[in-house]
Amino acid sequence: MSESEKPIFYIAEELMTLESAAELLKVSVNTVERELREGRLKGFKRLKKWYVFKSDVFKYIREGATKEGGEETE
Numbered sequence: 785m786s787e788s789e790k791p792i793f794y795i796a797e798e799l800m801t802l803e804s805a806a807e808l809l810k811v812s813v814n815t816v817e818r819e820l821r822e823g824r825l826k827g828f829k830r831l832k833k834w835y836v837f838k839s840d841v842f843k844y845i846r847e848g849a850t851k852e853g854g855e856e857t858e
Contacts, residue, residue, distance in 0.1 A: 798838040805836050809845070819844070 800808070805825075806816045819825040820834055825844045827836035 800836050800838055800841060802834040802836075805841050808838075808841055 802813055802816055802820075805827075806813045809816060816825065817834060820827045820836070825836060826840040827834050829835075
């Protein structure tokens, strides 16, 4: 592979669709979309579809548990 053919960067994290994030969180697609629009869950829109990194879903779960009075364990 020549220098001009090499990708500029690699995405090392798994990208999730709105539907797969909802399945992981065990909530409706509408709930995930609302959390994304209101900025509580980090994600981005590309060609009218929402995407989130799996690590951001796990971060959302950890922060949600902490805000609800749970303790974060390591």
